[in-house]
Amino acid sequence: MSEVNEKVKKVRPNRQPMPIQDAHDRIRNFNEVAIGYSEEQALLEASRCLDCKKPLCIDGCPVDVDIPGFIKLITQKEYQQAINKIKEKNNLPAICGRVCPQESQCEKLCILGKKALPVAIGRLERFVADWDLANGHNQAEKAAASGKKIAVVGSGPSGLTAAADLAKLGHEVTVMEALHIPGGVMVYGIPEFRLPKSIVQHEIKNIQNLGVKIACNQVVGKINTVDELLERGYDAVFIGTGAGLPYFMDIPGENLNGVYSANEFLTRVNLMKAYQFPQYLTPVRIGKRVAVIGAGNVAMDSARTPLRLGTEESYIVYRRSENEMPARLEEIEHAREEGVQFKLLTSPIEIIGDENGWVKGMICQQYELGEPDESGRRRPIPIKGSEYELQVDTIIMAIGQGPNPLVPQTTPDLQINSHGNIVAEENTGLTSKPGVFAGGDIVTGAATVIQAMGAGKKAANAIHKYLTEKSG
């Protein structure tokens, strides 16, 4: 420790702030909020890294990126090498640099964080990934063709990662995606202003360049079942179908017009480009006063998007307190700057409609925090007599998603747990069905891009091993 303390005492630049679009301007457009470091800032920020002998940050990374390694390469302006270093472990750095919850992963463990602010690892990751998009030349190496065919179901981060790694290992991979564009939540859920779709497309192109085929408009379980895929010559199947089933609260008035699931609202706006209606034909109707129920990333996205569509008041309504909000810190800050109002320790118990069946308000109940519950967070307890009406005309439910049941329902020997998630081994993705692997939100429940990616990676290795052993 003494060595570390020594180093901290040296004059060290401050953590470089992320240049962002001014809140006043950005709520009038869908352009990316965070603009990204300049080279100068990146060099300053990279110089803050202590290059610890036993770097703890790596322990915080779900896919073990050599963080001090790539940061050191930045300080030497070896950007190509820096990106190569990241890509040894992470296939989607431009995406992860933007959407990972660094504050609860790598940056949380950064030694600098004990005395000052941690190194901005995510921003540096994004810097090199963006450098790579603009200047890099990648020819990922591909092993000789193995003659094995693999079907990947779902094109979210888990499926895409598994597909890319398997293609590099020489296998013939086809990704089947239900929607008309690949990318999963990265294209239908996360808004343009946080993750530009051009970046996702670029990453997908790279994966296609590895020889991966992507077949859209294919709902597995409806057009082909997993068993049929295995019968039709696929040697293994990876299932990465995500947590796409939106939960509602089961309170009166939830089926009124003006109540959306976050998935519906965000899909209309992001995937279908309803913000450009009527050039794009999908409509979205958003009123003047919007309440979003929940406080995760999905909720923040759902509260910030309406402001860009002209809403006057946007509320986050959340049952617990500020400390328990699960969203990334940056999103909460950005939401606040943009004028999102937080109604904490509050939850709706009824939605009220007008005579035409449209939402006109919501009865809210207030809560106080009691003893910790199973999740370790203090349990919200309703306060008697605290009910009041909040006048809103649009309500977006962002209280979580469950696993999409289409594949489990049509694959009888696939074991699922009581929540409907597919049961799969953590280190291999192996399911109860031989030759079938799974990973990402369909296994863990709604989690993060990086965890889904990590699961895809582990499964790719396990599938490779399974196929090699099977033929050997």
Added chain:
Amino acid sequence: MFKITKKKILAQSIKLIEVLAPEIATKGQAGQFVILRIDENGERIPLTLADFNRQEGTITLIYQEVGRTTAELGRLEPGDYILDLVGPLGKPSEIEKYGTVICVGGGVGVAPIYPITRALSGADNHIISIIGARSNKHLILAEEMETVSEKLYIATDDGTEGQKGFVTDILKQLIDSKMQIDLVVAIGPLVMMKAVSQLTRPYNIKTIVSLNPIMVDGTGMCGACRVAVGQETKFACVDGPEFDGHQVNWSVAEIRARMFAEEEQLAMKGCNSGGDCHCQK
């Protein structure tokens, strides 16, 4: 890309197309639907399978030009392509031997009732069909329905074909005649399906309806298609589209069908289909 191989005008503003989609044609069953998106700027709309030809690998879609997308679809000709087509979606109809089945189709709803009627007939049911439309100019598939039914009744609002009045008038006469009815399947406008369900409920005649709420993905991901059935909220795209008509909350269905009425008007302003679609009215 999915090629349109055939097109036919069935009635005023009602058109039929056949689309080359071999996988869907192989897998599709009566009662299921597809979602299509015509082009890059298009919206995703659900259309029920009106038929499928497994040999030729085509599916048949029949639609009424009621909005911007169906109007645009109406302008496509054989040889043109639809950008995206996904299916078959939803649960197939439950085809078994029920006994005497009355199949009721109203307006463009005759299109989806046809393959169901054919399948039920193939399962040895005694089929009586009732189809209806505003006038004889709007009536579709009468011949086809005739071939799969032991008896076909027709009702038009203005009496230009068959009995003057509604399909429910004929259904009521059949019920009043005290004949044994084991199942009623009704597809058509919400008001018609609601009227059929209200008519059969006091007699406890099992009644199946096919709901077509607003949809986006069709895979259970968005909940746009939710309908209230019994005490529960169901997603029509995965739990349906067929439900027990006596359990459906019709007022919720009617309200939700109007969710984007204003936007649909706006979208039509940019439409220049030649006015065949009545959308500007």
